[in-house]
Amino acid sequence: MVRWPQMASIDFVLPWLDAAIASMPLSEVWPTTIGLADFGCSEGGNSIAVMQRLVSAFRKRSSRPIQTHHIDLPTNDYRELFKNLRPEGRPVFEAAETYSAAVVGSMYDQLLPPRSIHLATTFNSIAYLSRRVE
Numbered sequence: 001m002v003r004w005p006q007m008a009s010i011d012f013v014l015p016w017l018d019a020a021i022a023s024m025p026l027s028e029v030w031p032t033t034i035g036l037a038d039f040g041c042s043e044g045g046n047s048i049a050v051m052q053r054l055v056s057a058f059r060k061r062s063s064r065p066i067q068t069h070h071i072d073l074p075t076n077d078y079r080e081l082f083k084n085l086r087p088e089g090r091p092v093f094e095a096a097e098t099y100s101a102a103v104v105g106s107m108y109d110q111l112l113p114p115r116s117i118h119l120a121t122t123f124n125s126i127a128y129l130s131r132r133v134e
Helices: 005-021 045-059 076-084
Strands: 033-041 065-074 098-104 118-123
Touching: 005 045, 005 118, 033 045, 045 065, 045 076, 065 076, 076 098, 076 118
Parallel strands: 033 065, 033 118, 065 098
Antiparallel strands: none
């Protein structure tokens, strides 16, 4: 199995994400769905691996529905992402009441409703800047 540099950086921060989820207050009122987002999902391999871990961690704390959002630019190969989200025609997330969606756009734009996401990730895509920052 090939280990890509992106997965090495992801492995480094996964314990921090686990700790964040374990200590995160989960309001029983807002929102009714636990929202997760990955900005720069590419074809989904790493994004899905991370989301599977996050879904598992949240499942230990709540039985509420979970919505994963896999986000990338319009030029992304979404065909591969969709195949990876539904291998063999079934959802990749086996946890009950877990749903996935693809969102098209730049991470610098408002892509999701306010107060809809509990945890967002981005790995290596943050190195891409649409404009020079001074």
